[in-house]
Amino acid sequence: MNTIETEFAASAAFASEMDKKDPLRGFKAEFLIPKDESGNNVVYLTGNSLGLQPKTTCSYIEQELNDWATLGVEGHFHAKNPWLPYHEFVTEHLARVVGALPVETVAMNSLTVNLHLLMVSFYRPTSDRYKIVIEKNAFPSDQYAVRSQLEFHKVLSPAFKRPAFANEPLDSFSSDSSTQPPEGGPQNALIELAPREGETTLRSEDILETIEREGDSIALIMLGGVNYYTGQAFDMKAITEAGHRKGCIVGFDLAHAAGNLELKLHDWDVDFAAWCSYKYLNAGPGGIAGAFVHERHARSFDLPRFAGWWGHEKETRFLMGPDFHPIAGAEGWQLSNPPIFQLAALRASLEIFDRAGMAALREKSVKLTAFLEFLLGAIHDERISVITPTAPGARGCQLSIRVKDSNKDLFNALTSKGVIADWREPDVIRVAPVPLYNSFTDVYKFAEVLKSCL
Numbered sequence: 001m002n003t004i005e006t007e008f009a010a011s012a013a014f015a016s017e018m019d020k021k022d023p024l025r026g027f028k029a030e031f032l033i034p035k036d037e038s039g040n041n042v043v044y045l046t047g048n049s050l051g052l053q054p055k056t057t058c059s060y061i062e063q064e065l066n067d068w069a070t071l072g073v074e075g076h077f078h079a080k081n082p083w084l085p086y087h088e089f090v091t092e093h094l095a096r097v098v099g100a101l102p103v104e105t106v107a108m109n110s111l112t113v114n115l116h117l118l119m120v121s122f123y124r125p126t127s128d129r130y131k132i133v134i135e136k137n138a139f140p141s142d143q144y145a146v147r148s149q150l151e152f153h154k155v156l157s158p159a160f161k162r163p164a165f166a167n168e169p170l171d172s173f174s175s176d177s178s179t180q181p182p183e184g185g186p187q188n189a190l191i192e193l194a195p196r197e198g199e200t201t202l203r204s205e206d207i208l209e210t211i212e213r214e215g216d217s218i219a220l221i222m223l224g225g226v227n228y229y230t231g232q233a234f235d236m237k238a239i240t241e242a243g244h245r246k247g248c249i250v251g252f253d254l255a256h257a258a259g260n261l262e263l264k265l266h267d268w269d270v271d272f273a274a275w276c277s278y279k280y281l282n283a284g285p286g287g288i289a290g291a292f293v294h295e296r297h298a299r300s301f302d303l304p305r306f307a308g309w310w311g312h313e314k315e316t317r318f319l320m321g322p323d324f325h326p327i328a329g330a331e332g333w334q335l336s337n338p339p340i341f342q343l344a345a346l347r348a349s350l351e352i353f354d355r356a357g358m359a360a361l362r363e364k365s366v367k368l369t370a371f372l373e374f375l376l377g378a379i380h381d382e383r384i385s386v387i388t389p390t391a392p393g394a395r396g397c398q399l400s401i402r403v404k405d406s407n408k409d410l411f412n413a414l415t416s417k418g419v420i421a422d423w424r425e426p427d428v429i430r431v432a433p434v435p436l437y438n439s440f441t442d443v444y445k446f447a448e449v450l451k452s453c454l
C-alpha cells in the first residue's frame with residue numbers, strides 16, 4: 001500500500017469508530033434515504049439543497065388529509081391539530097433552531113417573498129442613507145430582490161434626485177432638476193462585497209471596514225449567513241454590531257445557515273432574517289419558509305408593511321373590519337392563511353431537531369466536515385481544491401470543491417457511482433455532510449469514490 005492507501009485504510013476504521021461513538025447516530029434511521037439502481041442507499045451529501053424526508057412526514061400530512069376528508073371546513077377548529085392556529089405549532093421549535101424568541105419568529109411564504117416583505121419595512125432609503133450592502137456573489141435571487149427594491153424606491157433610476165428634506169423617504173422625491181444626485185451617483189447605491197484579487201472568500205475585516213467607511217450612507221446590510229457557493233459563514237454578530245454602530249439596519253438570508261449553524265439571532269440583535277426550510281430543515285421541496293423580526297421591532301406599528309388578513313390581530317381578525325391592526329411581533333408580517341400540509345411537513349422535521357438540539361448537531365457537524373476536509377487533503381490531487389474557509393467558525397457543514405478546468409465529468413462520474421452532491425457553475429462541487437443523517441462512514445465512502453473517479 002502507498003501512503004494514500006494507508007491513510008485511507010486507517011480512515012475507514014476511524015470513521016466506523018466515530019460512528020459508534022456518535023450520540024446522534026440513531027437519527028439517520030429516522031430519514032428516508034434514496035437508493036441507487038442496485039437498490040443500495042446513495043451517499044447523500046446534498047442536505048444543503050434539499051434535505052431528506054423524515055419517516056414521520058407522511059403521517060403528519062396524512063393526519064391533515066384525513067381531518068380534511070372527515071371534517072371539511074370544521075377542521076379549522078376541530079381537526080386534531082386545528083388549522084386556524086396551526087402555524088403556531090411550529091413557532092417555538094423554529095425559534096429554538098435560529099436562537100430567537102417565539103414572538104420574533106414565524107413560518108410563512110417562501111424565502112424570497114419574505115425577504116421582500118421584510119425589506120418593505122426595513123429598507124427605508126432617504127437621501128443621505130440609501131445604500132444596500134450585499135455579497136457580490138450572493139445567490140441570484142437576493143441580487144434580483146435588492147436590485148428590484150432599489151428600483152422600486154427609484155434609487156437606481158436616472159431620475160433619482162435629492163429630496164428637499166434629508167430624511168424624506170425617496171418615494172416622495174421631486175424631480176426638480178436643481179437638486180443633485182447623491183455623491184458618487186445612484187449606481188453606487190449597491191455596495192457589493194467582493195473577495196480581494198486572487199481570493200475566493202470575503203475577509204471579515206474587509207466587510208467591517210466597508211461598513212465603517214460607508215456606514216453613514218448605508219440603509220441596509222443584507223448578507224447571507226452562509227454563502228451558497230463558497231460555504232463561507234459570516235460573523236453575523238460582528239457585522240450586526242458594526243452596522244448598528246453606524247445606524248444601519250442589518251438583515252440576513254439564512255437559507256444556508258438555518259439548521260446548519262448555531263444561530264443566536266436575538267442575542268446578536270439582528271434586525272430581521274428569512275430562510276427557507278427545504279434545505280437543512282428537511283421540510284420538502286418548496287417548503288414553507290421562516291422569518292425573524294427582532295423583538296425590538298415587535299410593536300413598531302408605524303413601520304410601513306404590506307398587509308394581509310393573517311397578520312391582523314387574532315382577536316378581531318374575524319370581525320372583518322376595514323382597518324388593519326397588525327399582530328405584535330413577526331406574525332404581524334403574515335399575509336395569507338398558511339399552507340397546512342407544508343406546515344405539517346415542517347413540523348415533522350422540527351420535532352426531530354428539537355430532540356437532537358442545535359448545539360449537539362453543530363458539535364457533530366464540525367467533526368464531520370473536518371473529517372471530510374482531512375480526506376480531501378489526503379487524496380493529494382491538484383485537480384481539486386477546497387475554496388471554503390478552513391476555520392470551523394467561518395463555515396457550516398458544506399465544503400465547496402473547486403474542480404480544475406471546470407471539469408463536470410468528475411461530478412457526473414460521482415453521480416454515476418451513487419454519490420449525490422451538487423454542481424454549481426462554473427467549477428464547484430458542493431458537498432454537505434449534515435449531522436442529522438450523515439455518518440462519518442458516508443463521508444469516508446464519498447472520499448473513496450472521489451479518489452476512484454480522479
Ligand SMILES: Cc1ncc(COP(=O)(O)O)c(C=O)c1O
Binds near residue numbers: 112113139253255
Ligand atoms: C441563499 C439563497 N437565497 C435565496 C434562495 C431562493 O429561495 P426561494 O426560491 O425559496 O425564494 C435560495 C435558494 O436556494 C438560496 O440558496
